[in-house]
Amino acid sequence: MAERNASSSIKVVFRKSSVLFFTTTSILFLMSWFFVLRSTGRVRFIDHKLLPNSKLFSTFDGSSNLQNVESAFWNRAILVDSEDVEAAGESGTINPIEKGKVVQHGGGKCNRNDELVLKVFMYDLPPEFHFGLLGWKPSGNSVWPDVRSNIPGYPGGLNLQHSIEFWLTLDILASEFPHSSKARTVIRVRNSSEADIIFVPFFSSLSYNRFGRVKSNDKKKTMNKLLQEELVKYLTAQEEWKRSGGKDHLILAHHPNSMLEARMKLWPATFILSDFGRYPTSIANVEKDVIAPYKHLISSYVNDNSTFDSRPTLLYFQGAIYRKDGGLARQELFYLLKDEKDAHFSFGSIQNDGIEKATEGMRASKFCLNVAGDTPSSNRLFDAIASHCVPVIISDAIELPYEDVLDYSEFCIFVRTSDAIKENYLINLIRGIGKEEWTQMWNKLKEVEHFFEFHFPSKENDAVHMIWQAVARKVPALKLKFNRSKRFSRSPPSLDTELKSIPAPRNFW
Ligand SMILES: *[C@@H]1O[C@H](CO)[C@@H](O)[C@H](O)[C@H]1NC(C)=O
Ligand SMILES: *[C@@H]1O[C@H](CO)[C@@H](O)[C@H](O)[C@H]1NC(C)=O
Numbered sequence: 001m002a003e004r005n006a007s008s009s010i011k012v013v014f015r016k017s018s019v020l021f022f023t024t025t026s027i028l029f030l031m032s033w034f035f036v037l038r039s040t041g042r043v044r045f046i047d048h049k050l051l052p053n054s055k056l057f058s059t060f061d062g063s064s065n066l067q068n069v070e071s072a073f074w075n076r077a078i079l080v081d082s083e084d085v086e087a088a089g090e091s092g093t094i095n096p097i098e099k100g101k102v103v104q105h106g107g108g109k110c111n112r113n114d115e116l117v118l119k120v121f122m123y124d125l126p127p128e129f130h131f132g133l134l135g136w137k138p139s140g141n142s143v144w145p146d147v148r149s150n151i152p153g154y155p156g157g158l159n160l161q162h163s164i165e166f167w168l169t170l171d172i173l174a175s176e177f178p179h180s181s182k183a184r185t186v187i188r189v190r191n192s193s194e195a196d197i198i199f200v201p202f203f204s205s206l207s208y209n210r211f212g213r214v215k216s217n218d219k220k221k222t223m224n225k226l227l228q229e230e231l232v233k234y235l236t237a238q239e240e241w242k243r244s245g246g247k248d249h250l251i252l253a254h255h256p257n258s259m260l261e262a263r264m265k266l267w268p269a270t271f272i273l274s275d276f277g278r279y280p281t282s283i284a285n286v287e288k289d290v291i292a293p294y295k296h297l298i299s300s301y302v303n304d305n306s307t308f309d310s311r312p313t314l315l316y317f318q319g320a321i322y323r324k325d326g327g328l329a330r331q332e333l334f335y336l337l338k339d340e341k342d343a344h345f346s347f348g349s350i351q352n353d354g355i356e357k358a359t360e361g362m363r364a365s366k367f368c369l370n371v372a373g374d375t376p377s378s379n380r381l382f383d384a385i386a387s388h389c390v391p392v393i394i395s396d397a398i399e400l401p402y403e404d405v406l407d408y409s410e411f412c413i414f415v416r417t418s419d420a421i422k423e424n425y426l427i428n429l430i431r432g433i434g435k436e437e438w439t440q441m442w443n444k445l446k447e448v449e450h451f452f453e454f455h456f457p458s459k460e461n462d463a464v465h466m467i468w469q470a471v472a473r474k475v476p477a478l479k480l481k482f483n484r485s486k487r488f489s490r491s492p493p494s495l496d497t498e499l500k501s502i503p504a505p506r507n508f509w
Protein backbone atom coordinates (compact mmCIF):
# COMPACT_ATOMS: atom_id res chain seq x y z
CA MET A 1 0.00 0.00 0.00
CA ALA A 2 2.68 2.46 1.11
CA GLU A 3 4.65 1.66 -1.94
CA ARG A 4 1.69 2.14 -4.19
CA ASN A 5 0.91 5.48 -2.50
CA ALA A 6 4.46 6.61 -2.91
CA SER A 7 4.60 5.71 -6.55
CA SER A 8 1.29 7.39 -7.29
CA SER A 9 2.37 10.59 -5.51
CA ILE A 10 5.59 10.54 -7.52
CA LYS A 11 3.46 10.23 -10.62
CA VAL A 12 1.38 13.24 -9.52
CA VAL A 13 4.49 15.31 -8.90
CA PHE A 14 5.90 14.23 -12.22
CA ARG A 15 2.67 15.05 -14.01
CA LYS A 16 2.48 18.48 -12.35
CA SER A 17 6.04 19.34 -13.18
CA SER A 18 5.63 18.25 -16.80
CA VAL A 19 2.57 20.48 -17.11
CA LEU A 20 4.57 23.34 -15.66
CA PHE A 21 7.48 22.58 -17.96
CA PHE A 22 5.24 22.44 -20.96
CA THR A 23 3.51 25.72 -20.08
CA THR A 24 6.79 27.52 -19.47
CA THR A 25 8.34 26.36 -22.71
CA SER A 26 5.21 27.26 -24.60
CA ILE A 27 5.26 30.77 -23.17
CA LEU A 28 8.95 31.11 -23.94
CA PHE A 29 8.39 29.85 -27.44
CA LEU A 30 5.54 32.28 -28.06
CA MET A 31 7.59 35.17 -26.72
CA SER A 32 10.61 34.33 -28.82
CA TRP A 33 8.42 33.99 -31.89
CA PHE A 34 7.01 37.41 -31.19
CA PHE A 35 10.51 38.89 -30.85
CA VAL A 36 11.69 37.26 -34.04
CA LEU A 37 8.74 38.72 -35.85
CA ARG A 38 9.45 42.17 -34.50
CA SER A 39 13.12 42.11 -35.36
CA THR A 40 12.58 40.86 -38.91
CA GLY A 41 9.95 43.52 -39.45
CA ARG A 42 7.17 41.10 -40.22
CA VAL A 43 4.90 42.74 -37.73
CA ARG A 44 5.47 46.04 -39.41
CA PHE A 45 4.85 44.45 -42.76
CA ILE A 46 1.56 43.11 -41.52
CA ASP A 47 0.64 46.58 -40.25
CA HIS A 48 1.26 47.98 -43.69
CA LYS A 49 -0.81 45.36 -45.34
CA LEU A 50 -3.70 46.13 -43.07
CA LEU A 51 -3.70 49.86 -43.55
CA PRO A 52 -4.85 50.03 -47.14
CA ASN A 53 -7.79 47.81 -46.26
CA SER A 54 -8.94 50.15 -43.59
CA LYS A 55 -8.67 52.88 -46.16
CA LEU A 56 -10.88 50.84 -48.40
CA PHE A 57 -13.71 51.37 -46.00
CA SER A 58 -12.97 55.02 -45.42
CA THR A 59 -12.91 55.60 -49.17
CA PHE A 60 -16.15 53.86 -49.81
CA ASP A 61 -18.24 55.22 -46.99
CA GLY A 62 -18.91 58.26 -49.13
CA SER A 63 -17.83 60.67 -46.41
CA SER A 64 -15.44 62.43 -48.72
CA ASN A 65 -16.26 62.82 -52.35
CA LEU A 66 -13.02 64.59 -53.09
CA GLN A 67 -11.02 61.56 -52.05
CA ASN A 68 -12.63 59.50 -54.71
CA VAL A 69 -11.86 61.94 -57.46
CA GLU A 70 -8.28 62.01 -56.34
CA SER A 71 -8.07 58.26 -56.38
CA ALA A 72 -9.34 58.28 -59.94
CA PHE A 73 -6.64 60.79 -60.82
CA TRP A 74 -4.15 58.70 -59.02
CA ASN A 75 -4.96 55.69 -61.11
CA ARG A 76 -4.35 57.60 -64.25
CA ALA A 77 -1.02 58.61 -62.81
CA ILE A 78 0.20 55.03 -63.05
CA LEU A 79 0.67 55.70 -66.71
CA VAL A 80 2.30 59.04 -66.19
CA ASP A 81 4.49 59.68 -63.22
CA SER A 82 5.81 57.65 -60.33
CA GLU A 83 6.25 60.64 -58.00
CA ASP A 84 2.53 61.30 -58.07
CA VAL A 85 1.95 57.73 -57.08
CA GLU A 86 4.26 57.96 -54.11
CA ALA A 87 2.73 61.22 -53.01
CA ALA A 88 -0.76 59.84 -53.23
CA GLY A 89 0.33 56.86 -51.17
CA GLU A 90 1.58 59.07 -48.38
CA SER A 91 -1.47 61.28 -48.17
CA GLY A 92 -3.70 58.26 -47.90
CA THR A 93 -6.03 58.80 -50.83
CA ILE A 94 -5.24 55.55 -52.55
CA ASN A 95 -8.03 53.31 -53.53
CA PRO A 96 -6.59 49.88 -52.76
CA ILE A 97 -8.29 48.30 -55.71
CA GLU A 98 -6.19 50.55 -57.86
CA LYS A 99 -3.16 49.82 -55.76
CA GLY A 100 -3.44 46.23 -56.89
CA LYS A 101 -3.26 47.46 -60.45
CA VAL A 102 0.13 49.05 -59.95
CA VAL A 103 1.51 45.75 -58.78
CA GLN A 104 0.18 44.23 -61.97
CA HIS A 105 1.75 46.83 -64.18
CA GLY A 106 5.02 47.57 -62.57
CA GLY A 107 5.70 44.47 -60.49
CA GLY A 108 5.43 46.36 -57.20
CA LYS A 109 7.45 49.43 -58.12
CA CYS A 110 6.13 52.01 -60.46
CA ASN A 111 8.35 52.52 -63.44
CA ARG A 112 9.07 55.58 -65.50
CA ASN A 113 6.91 56.76 -68.35
CA ASP A 114 8.21 54.66 -71.18
CA GLU A 115 7.26 51.39 -69.55
CA LEU A 116 3.72 52.39 -68.77
CA VAL A 117 2.69 54.02 -72.02
CA LEU A 118 0.61 51.75 -74.24
CA LYS A 119 2.67 50.58 -77.21
CA VAL A 120 0.51 50.26 -80.28
CA PHE A 121 1.26 48.71 -83.63
CA MET A 122 -1.13 50.01 -86.29
CA TYR A 123 -1.72 48.23 -89.58
CA ASP A 124 -1.19 50.35 -92.67
CA LEU A 125 -4.66 49.53 -93.95
CA PRO A 126 -5.56 51.09 -97.31
CA PRO A 127 -7.27 54.51 -96.95
CA GLU A 128 -10.66 53.12 -98.06
CA PHE A 129 -10.92 51.65 -94.53
CA HIS A 130 -10.28 54.92 -92.71
CA PHE A 131 -9.56 58.44 -93.92
CA GLY A 132 -10.67 57.52 -97.43
CA LEU A 133 -14.18 57.23 -95.96
CA LEU A 134 -13.86 60.94 -95.14
CA GLY A 135 -13.05 61.76 -98.75
CA TRP A 136 -9.32 62.06 -98.11
CA LYS A 137 -6.99 60.97 -100.90
CA PRO A 138 -3.40 59.97 -100.30
CA SER A 139 -0.58 61.85 -101.94
CA GLY A 140 2.75 60.10 -102.23
CA ASN A 141 2.99 56.57 -100.88
CA SER A 142 1.71 57.05 -97.34
CA VAL A 143 -1.72 55.72 -96.52
CA TRP A 144 -1.98 58.30 -93.72
CA PRO A 145 -2.55 62.05 -93.74
CA ASP A 146 0.13 64.21 -92.19
CA VAL A 147 -1.73 65.18 -89.04
CA ARG A 148 0.54 68.17 -88.47
CA SER A 149 -0.91 69.98 -91.45
CA ASN A 150 -3.93 68.19 -92.82
CA ILE A 151 -6.68 66.68 -90.73
CA PRO A 152 -9.60 65.42 -92.79
CA GLY A 153 -12.89 66.45 -91.18
CA TYR A 154 -15.26 63.90 -89.66
CA PRO A 155 -18.91 64.43 -90.66
CA GLY A 156 -21.00 66.20 -88.05
CA GLY A 157 -24.49 65.61 -86.70
CA LEU A 158 -25.33 62.23 -85.28
CA ASN A 159 -22.23 60.69 -86.91
CA LEU A 160 -20.11 62.45 -84.33
CA GLN A 161 -21.40 60.48 -81.39
CA HIS A 162 -19.50 57.40 -82.60
CA SER A 163 -16.39 59.23 -83.82
CA ILE A 164 -14.14 57.45 -81.30
CA GLU A 165 -12.36 55.68 -84.20
CA PHE A 166 -11.30 59.06 -85.58
CA TRP A 167 -9.88 60.45 -82.33
CA LEU A 168 -7.96 57.32 -81.42
CA THR A 169 -6.39 56.96 -84.86
CA LEU A 170 -5.35 60.62 -84.91
CA ASP A 171 -3.78 60.20 -81.48
CA ILE A 172 -1.70 57.24 -82.67
CA LEU A 173 -0.54 59.16 -85.74
CA ALA A 174 0.34 62.19 -83.63
CA SER A 175 2.36 60.07 -81.20
CA GLU A 176 5.14 59.82 -83.79
CA PHE A 177 5.86 63.52 -83.68
CA PRO A 178 7.82 64.99 -80.81
CA HIS A 179 6.09 67.61 -78.68
CA SER A 180 2.72 66.37 -79.88
CA SER A 181 1.41 66.07 -76.36
CA LYS A 182 3.09 66.34 -73.01
CA ALA A 183 1.26 63.54 -71.30
CA ARG A 184 1.29 60.78 -73.86
CA THR A 185 -0.59 57.59 -73.07
CA VAL A 186 0.00 55.83 -76.36
CA ILE A 187 2.96 55.44 -78.67
CA ARG A 188 3.07 53.96 -82.15
CA VAL A 189 5.70 51.27 -82.62
CA ARG A 190 6.73 49.96 -86.04
CA ASN A 191 7.78 46.52 -84.85
CA SER A 192 4.68 44.54 -83.94
CA SER A 193 6.66 42.24 -81.62
CA GLU A 194 7.25 45.19 -79.36
CA ALA A 195 3.60 46.23 -79.21
CA ASP A 196 1.19 45.75 -76.33
CA ILE A 197 -1.70 45.76 -78.73
CA ILE A 198 -2.31 45.67 -82.49
CA PHE A 199 -4.68 48.42 -83.59
CA VAL A 200 -7.02 47.88 -86.54
CA PRO A 201 -7.78 51.32 -88.01
CA PHE A 202 -11.14 50.61 -89.64
CA PHE A 203 -13.67 53.44 -89.20
CA SER A 204 -16.47 50.95 -88.78
CA SER A 205 -19.10 53.32 -87.36
CA LEU A 206 -18.66 55.75 -90.23
CA SER A 207 -18.71 52.85 -92.67
CA TYR A 208 -22.08 51.78 -91.24
CA ASN A 209 -23.50 55.31 -91.10
CA ARG A 210 -22.40 56.24 -94.60
CA PHE A 211 -22.54 52.96 -96.49
CA GLY A 212 -24.54 50.58 -94.35
CA ARG A 213 -28.03 51.09 -95.69
CA VAL A 214 -29.43 49.13 -98.58
CA LYS A 215 -31.38 51.09 -101.10
CA SER A 216 -34.80 49.56 -101.65
CA ASN A 217 -34.86 46.75 -104.21
CA ASP A 218 -31.09 46.73 -104.32
CA LYS A 219 -29.88 43.19 -103.85
CA LYS A 220 -26.24 44.14 -103.93
CA LYS A 221 -24.10 44.00 -100.83
CA THR A 222 -23.58 47.32 -99.17
CA MET A 223 -20.15 48.90 -99.23
CA ASN A 224 -20.13 48.45 -95.44
CA LYS A 225 -20.47 44.69 -95.86
CA LEU A 226 -17.81 44.54 -98.55
CA LEU A 227 -15.36 46.46 -96.40
CA GLN A 228 -15.94 44.06 -93.52
CA GLU A 229 -15.29 41.08 -95.78
CA GLU A 230 -12.12 42.69 -97.04
CA LEU A 231 -11.04 43.45 -93.50
CA VAL A 232 -11.48 39.85 -92.36
CA LYS A 233 -9.48 38.66 -95.37
CA TYR A 234 -6.74 41.19 -94.71
CA LEU A 235 -6.46 40.52 -90.99
CA THR A 236 -6.48 36.75 -91.08
CA ALA A 237 -3.65 36.86 -93.62
CA GLN A 238 -1.38 38.94 -91.37
CA GLU A 239 1.48 37.40 -89.41
CA GLU A 240 0.37 39.35 -86.33
CA TRP A 241 -3.10 37.86 -86.45
CA LYS A 242 -1.84 34.32 -87.05
CA ARG A 243 0.57 34.65 -84.16
CA SER A 244 -2.11 35.38 -81.57
CA GLY A 245 -5.30 34.31 -83.30
CA GLY A 246 -6.31 37.96 -82.92
CA LYS A 247 -6.16 37.95 -79.12
CA ASP A 248 -3.95 41.03 -78.97
CA HIS A 249 -5.89 43.02 -81.57
CA LEU A 250 -7.99 46.10 -80.88
CA ILE A 251 -11.01 46.65 -83.12
CA LEU A 252 -13.44 49.58 -83.15
CA ALA A 253 -17.16 48.86 -83.25
CA HIS A 254 -18.71 51.74 -81.33
CA HIS A 255 -21.91 52.03 -83.34
CA PRO A 256 -24.12 49.14 -82.18
CA ASN A 257 -24.75 48.15 -85.80
CA SER A 258 -21.18 48.41 -87.00
CA MET A 259 -19.14 45.26 -87.72
CA LEU A 260 -22.30 43.13 -87.62
CA GLU A 261 -20.80 40.59 -90.02
CA ALA A 262 -17.09 40.75 -89.24
CA ARG A 263 -17.47 40.53 -85.48
CA MET A 264 -18.54 36.91 -85.75
CA LYS A 265 -15.15 36.14 -87.25
CA LEU A 266 -12.98 38.56 -85.33
CA TRP A 267 -14.34 37.84 -81.84
CA PRO A 268 -11.02 36.90 -80.19
CA ALA A 269 -9.99 40.56 -80.48
CA THR A 270 -10.73 43.27 -77.97
CA PHE A 271 -13.55 45.52 -79.19
CA ILE A 272 -14.19 49.16 -78.36
CA LEU A 273 -17.95 49.34 -77.90
CA SER A 274 -20.73 51.52 -76.57
CA ASP A 275 -22.47 48.61 -74.81
CA PHE A 276 -23.02 44.87 -75.14
CA GLY A 277 -26.70 45.16 -76.03
CA ARG A 278 -26.51 43.41 -79.39
CA TYR A 279 -23.69 41.03 -78.61
CA PRO A 280 -23.74 37.46 -77.36
CA THR A 281 -21.50 37.28 -74.27
CA SER A 282 -19.10 34.97 -76.06
CA ILE A 283 -18.41 37.66 -78.66
CA ALA A 284 -18.17 40.62 -76.32
CA ASN A 285 -17.92 40.87 -72.54
CA VAL A 286 -16.63 43.01 -69.71
CA GLU A 287 -13.43 40.98 -69.34
CA LYS A 288 -11.95 41.52 -72.75
CA ASP A 289 -13.71 44.56 -74.23
CA VAL A 290 -13.56 48.27 -73.59
CA ILE A 291 -16.55 50.57 -73.29
CA ALA A 292 -15.99 54.05 -74.69
CA PRO A 293 -18.26 57.06 -74.15
CA TYR A 294 -20.33 58.59 -76.93
CA LYS A 295 -19.11 61.99 -77.99
CA HIS A 296 -21.76 64.30 -76.60
CA LEU A 297 -23.67 66.44 -79.07
CA ILE A 298 -24.73 69.15 -76.65
CA SER A 299 -21.91 71.57 -76.03
CA SER A 300 -20.24 71.71 -72.65
CA TYR A 301 -21.73 74.07 -70.09
CA VAL A 302 -18.79 76.36 -69.38
CA ASN A 303 -19.04 78.78 -66.47
CA ASP A 304 -22.12 77.01 -65.20
CA ASN A 305 -23.41 79.38 -62.52
CA SER A 306 -26.70 77.54 -62.07
CA THR A 307 -27.96 76.29 -58.74
CA PHE A 308 -30.52 73.79 -57.52
CA ASP A 309 -33.06 76.60 -57.33
CA SER A 310 -32.18 78.26 -60.63
CA ARG A 311 -32.92 75.07 -62.61
CA PRO A 312 -36.72 75.13 -62.81
CA THR A 313 -37.38 71.69 -64.35
CA LEU A 314 -37.14 68.76 -61.97
CA LEU A 315 -36.85 65.95 -64.50
CA TYR A 316 -36.08 66.21 -68.20
CA PHE A 317 -36.55 63.56 -70.83
CA GLN A 318 -35.64 63.94 -74.45
CA GLY A 319 -36.06 61.22 -77.04
CA ALA A 320 -38.62 58.96 -78.59
CA ILE A 321 -41.29 57.48 -76.36
CA TYR A 322 -41.98 54.46 -78.51
CA ARG A 323 -39.03 52.19 -79.20
CA LYS A 324 -39.03 48.67 -80.52
CA ASP A 325 -36.66 46.65 -78.33
CA GLY A 326 -36.36 46.98 -74.60
CA GLY A 327 -37.87 50.44 -74.75
CA LEU A 328 -41.25 49.54 -73.27
CA ALA A 329 -40.32 51.23 -70.01
CA ARG A 330 -40.34 54.54 -71.84
CA GLN A 331 -44.05 54.35 -72.53
CA GLU A 332 -44.83 53.30 -68.99
CA LEU A 333 -42.73 56.11 -67.60
CA PHE A 334 -44.33 58.62 -69.89
CA TYR A 335 -47.78 57.71 -68.62
CA LEU A 336 -46.55 57.79 -65.03
CA LEU A 337 -44.88 61.18 -65.32
CA LYS A 338 -46.84 63.12 -67.92
CA ASP A 339 -49.03 64.84 -65.34
CA GLU A 340 -46.18 65.91 -63.06
CA LYS A 341 -45.94 69.62 -63.70
CA ASP A 342 -42.18 69.91 -63.12
CA ALA A 343 -41.30 66.99 -65.38
CA HIS A 344 -40.57 67.78 -69.00
CA PHE A 345 -40.88 65.46 -72.00
CA SER A 346 -39.40 66.42 -75.33
CA PHE A 347 -39.99 64.02 -78.19
CA GLY A 348 -37.86 63.03 -81.09
CA SER A 349 -34.23 63.29 -82.04
CA ILE A 350 -32.01 66.20 -81.17
CA GLN A 351 -30.82 66.79 -84.71
CA ASN A 352 -30.94 70.25 -86.29
CA ASP A 353 -32.76 72.86 -84.21
CA GLY A 354 -33.62 70.15 -81.69
CA ILE A 355 -30.13 70.42 -80.32
CA GLU A 356 -30.64 74.00 -79.17
CA LYS A 357 -33.84 73.11 -77.38
CA ALA A 358 -32.22 70.10 -75.78
CA THR A 359 -29.29 72.23 -74.61
CA GLU A 360 -31.65 74.73 -73.04
CA GLY A 361 -33.79 71.99 -71.56
CA MET A 362 -30.98 70.04 -69.96
CA ARG A 363 -29.28 73.12 -68.57
CA ALA A 364 -32.58 74.18 -67.01
CA SER A 365 -33.16 70.81 -65.34
CA LYS A 366 -31.98 69.28 -62.11
CA PHE A 367 -32.23 65.68 -63.31
CA CYS A 368 -32.11 64.14 -66.78
CA LEU A 369 -33.71 60.79 -67.55
CA ASN A 370 -31.79 58.12 -69.44
CA VAL A 371 -34.08 55.25 -70.29
CA ALA A 372 -32.99 52.24 -72.32
CA GLY A 373 -34.14 52.48 -75.90
CA ASP A 374 -33.13 50.27 -78.81
CA THR A 375 -29.84 49.71 -77.04
CA PRO A 376 -28.94 49.93 -73.35
CA SER A 377 -26.67 52.96 -73.86
CA SER A 378 -27.24 56.27 -75.55
CA ASN A 379 -25.66 59.56 -76.22
CA ARG A 380 -28.11 61.22 -73.86
CA LEU A 381 -26.13 60.22 -70.77
CA PHE A 382 -23.10 62.10 -72.02
CA ASP A 383 -25.23 65.08 -73.05
CA ALA A 384 -26.57 65.14 -69.49
CA ILE A 385 -23.06 65.02 -68.02
CA ALA A 386 -21.94 67.87 -70.30
CA SER A 387 -24.99 69.87 -69.17
CA HIS A 388 -24.34 69.09 -65.47
CA CYS A 389 -27.84 67.67 -65.28
CA VAL A 390 -27.74 64.76 -62.82
CA PRO A 391 -28.43 61.62 -64.89
CA VAL A 392 -31.17 59.28 -63.75
CA ILE A 393 -30.32 55.98 -65.42
CA ILE A 394 -33.04 53.40 -66.02
CA SER A 395 -31.25 50.81 -68.11
CA ASP A 396 -30.48 47.53 -66.42
CA ALA A 397 -27.96 46.36 -69.02
CA ILE A 398 -26.06 49.62 -69.46
CA GLU A 399 -22.26 49.49 -69.48
CA LEU A 400 -20.31 52.56 -68.48
CA PRO A 401 -16.90 53.76 -69.65
CA TYR A 402 -13.93 53.27 -67.30
CA GLU A 403 -16.18 52.10 -64.50
CA ASP A 404 -13.21 50.34 -62.89
CA VAL A 405 -11.77 53.73 -61.96
CA LEU A 406 -14.92 55.84 -61.78
CA ASP A 407 -17.76 55.48 -59.30
CA TYR A 408 -20.83 56.60 -61.24
CA SER A 409 -23.08 56.40 -58.19
CA GLU A 410 -21.46 59.64 -57.03
CA PHE A 411 -23.00 61.62 -59.86
CA CYS A 412 -25.77 59.44 -61.30
CA ILE A 413 -28.97 57.99 -59.88
CA PHE A 414 -29.56 54.38 -60.90
CA VAL A 415 -33.07 52.96 -60.79
CA ARG A 416 -34.02 49.41 -61.70
CA THR A 417 -36.58 49.25 -64.48
CA SER A 418 -38.87 47.09 -62.35
CA ASP A 419 -38.86 49.80 -59.65
CA ALA A 420 -39.12 52.75 -62.02
CA ILE A 421 -42.45 51.59 -63.41
CA LYS A 422 -44.07 51.29 -59.99
CA GLU A 423 -46.56 54.05 -59.40
CA ASN A 424 -44.97 57.17 -57.86
CA TYR A 425 -41.71 55.36 -57.16
CA LEU A 426 -39.49 57.39 -59.45
CA ILE A 427 -41.00 60.79 -58.80
CA ASN A 428 -40.87 60.27 -55.03
CA LEU A 429 -37.26 59.16 -55.23
CA ILE A 430 -36.27 62.23 -57.23
CA ARG A 431 -38.25 64.63 -55.06
CA GLY A 432 -36.53 63.10 -52.06
CA ILE A 433 -33.13 64.33 -53.21
CA GLY A 434 -32.58 67.69 -51.61
CA LYS A 435 -30.55 70.73 -52.48
CA GLU A 436 -27.44 69.64 -50.61
CA GLU A 437 -27.23 66.17 -52.11
CA TRP A 438 -27.99 67.46 -55.58
CA THR A 439 -25.30 70.13 -55.30
CA GLN A 440 -22.75 67.50 -54.35
CA MET A 441 -23.58 65.50 -57.46
CA TRP A 442 -23.56 68.63 -59.61
CA ASN A 443 -20.07 69.46 -58.32
CA LYS A 444 -18.96 65.94 -59.05
CA LEU A 445 -20.28 66.19 -62.61
CA LYS A 446 -18.11 69.25 -63.14
CA GLU A 447 -15.11 67.33 -61.82
CA VAL A 448 -15.55 64.32 -64.10
CA GLU A 449 -16.85 65.92 -67.29
CA HIS A 450 -13.43 66.18 -68.93
CA PHE A 451 -13.13 62.38 -68.91
CA PHE A 452 -15.77 62.47 -71.64
CA GLU A 453 -14.25 65.17 -73.87
CA PHE A 454 -12.52 64.23 -77.12
CA HIS A 455 -9.63 66.41 -78.27
CA PHE A 456 -7.01 66.55 -80.93
CA PRO A 457 -4.28 66.80 -79.88
CA SER A 458 -5.42 64.74 -76.94
CA LYS A 459 -5.25 66.30 -73.49
CA GLU A 460 -4.36 64.89 -70.15
CA ASN A 461 -7.24 62.81 -68.76
CA ASP A 462 -9.57 63.49 -71.64
CA ALA A 463 -11.65 60.71 -73.21
CA VAL A 464 -8.84 59.71 -75.57
CA HIS A 465 -6.43 59.19 -72.66
CA MET A 466 -9.05 57.47 -70.56
CA ILE A 467 -9.83 54.98 -73.33
CA TRP A 468 -6.14 54.18 -73.90
CA GLN A 469 -5.70 53.62 -70.21
CA ALA A 470 -8.72 51.36 -70.09
CA VAL A 471 -7.08 49.37 -72.90
CA ALA A 472 -3.76 49.36 -71.01
CA ARG A 473 -5.50 47.84 -68.00
CA LYS A 474 -6.66 44.96 -70.21
CA VAL A 475 -3.19 44.20 -71.54
CA PRO A 476 -1.84 41.97 -68.74
CA ALA A 477 -4.90 39.71 -69.01
CA LEU A 478 -4.61 39.61 -72.80
CA LYS A 479 -0.98 38.60 -72.59
CA LEU A 480 -1.82 35.87 -70.14
CA LYS A 481 -4.54 34.59 -72.43
CA PHE A 482 -2.16 34.71 -75.35
CA ASN A 483 0.55 32.73 -73.54
CA ARG A 484 -1.95 30.18 -72.29
CA SER A 485 -3.22 29.70 -75.81
CA LYS A 486 0.27 28.58 -76.83
CA ARG A 487 0.24 25.55 -74.51
CA PHE A 488 -0.75 23.15 -77.26
CA SER A 489 1.05 24.84 -80.11
CA ARG A 490 2.76 21.55 -80.97
CA SER A 491 -0.58 19.82 -81.46
CA PRO A 492 -2.57 20.15 -84.69
CA PRO A 493 -4.19 23.59 -84.89
CA SER A 494 -7.60 23.87 -83.33
CA LEU A 495 -10.61 25.65 -84.79
CA ASP A 496 -9.78 28.52 -82.51
CA THR A 497 -6.67 29.50 -84.41
CA GLU A 498 -7.85 28.50 -87.85
CA LEU A 499 -10.65 31.00 -87.88
CA LYS A 500 -13.05 29.41 -90.25
CA SER A 501 -16.44 31.02 -90.14
CA ILE A 502 -17.27 29.19 -86.99
CA PRO A 503 -19.61 30.39 -84.30
CA ALA A 504 -17.75 31.44 -81.18
CA PRO A 505 -17.73 28.92 -78.36
CA ARG A 506 -20.19 29.76 -75.64
CA ASN A 507 -17.74 30.40 -72.84
CA PHE A 508 -14.43 31.11 -74.37
CA TRP A 509 -13.29 33.02 -71.29
C1 LIG B 1 11.27 43.26 -83.65
O1 LIG B 1 11.38 43.06 -82.24
C2 LIG B 1 11.79 41.74 -81.88
C3 LIG B 1 11.72 41.65 -80.36
O2 LIG B 1 12.17 42.79 -79.74
C4 LIG B 1 13.18 41.48 -82.44
O3 LIG B 1 13.59 40.18 -82.12
C5 LIG B 1 13.16 41.66 -83.96
O4 LIG B 1 14.44 41.53 -84.49
C6 LIG B 1 12.58 43.03 -84.34
N1 LIG B 1 12.41 43.10 -85.77
C7 LIG B 1 12.90 44.08 -86.53
C8 LIG B 1 12.61 44.00 -87.98
O5 LIG B 1 13.56 44.99 -86.06
C1 LIG C 1 -25.54 83.22 -64.69
O1 LIG C 1 -24.88 84.16 -65.52
C2 LIG C 1 -25.67 84.69 -66.57
C3 LIG C 1 -24.81 85.56 -67.45
O2 LIG C 1 -23.64 85.96 -66.83
C4 LIG C 1 -26.85 85.45 -65.98
O3 LIG C 1 -27.67 85.96 -66.99
C5 LIG C 1 -27.64 84.51 -65.09
O4 LIG C 1 -28.69 85.20 -64.44
C6 LIG C 1 -26.75 83.87 -64.04
N1 LIG C 1 -27.53 82.86 -63.34
C7 LIG C 1 -27.53 82.75 -62.02
C8 LIG C 1 -28.35 81.65 -61.46
O5 LIG C 1 -26.90 83.48 -61.31
Ligand SMILES: *[C@@H]1O[C@H](CO)[C@@H](O)[C@H](O)[C@H]1NC(C)=O
Nearest residue numbers: 476477478479480481482483
Ligand atom coordinates in the same frame (compact mmCIF):
# COMPACT_ATOMS: atom_id res chain seq x y z
C1 LIG D 1 4.23 35.69 -72.25
O1 LIG D 1 5.44 35.17 -72.78
C2 LIG D 1 6.45 36.14 -72.99
C3 LIG D 1 7.64 35.46 -73.62
O2 LIG D 1 7.30 35.07 -74.91
C4 LIG D 1 6.83 36.82 -71.69
O3 LIG D 1 7.79 37.85 -71.93
C5 LIG D 1 5.60 37.43 -71.09
O4 LIG D 1 5.91 37.96 -69.83
C6 LIG D 1 4.51 36.39 -70.95
N1 LIG D 1 3.32 37.08 -70.51
C7 LIG D 1 2.65 36.76 -69.44
C8 LIG D 1 1.48 37.62 -69.13
O5 LIG D 1 2.96 35.81 -68.75
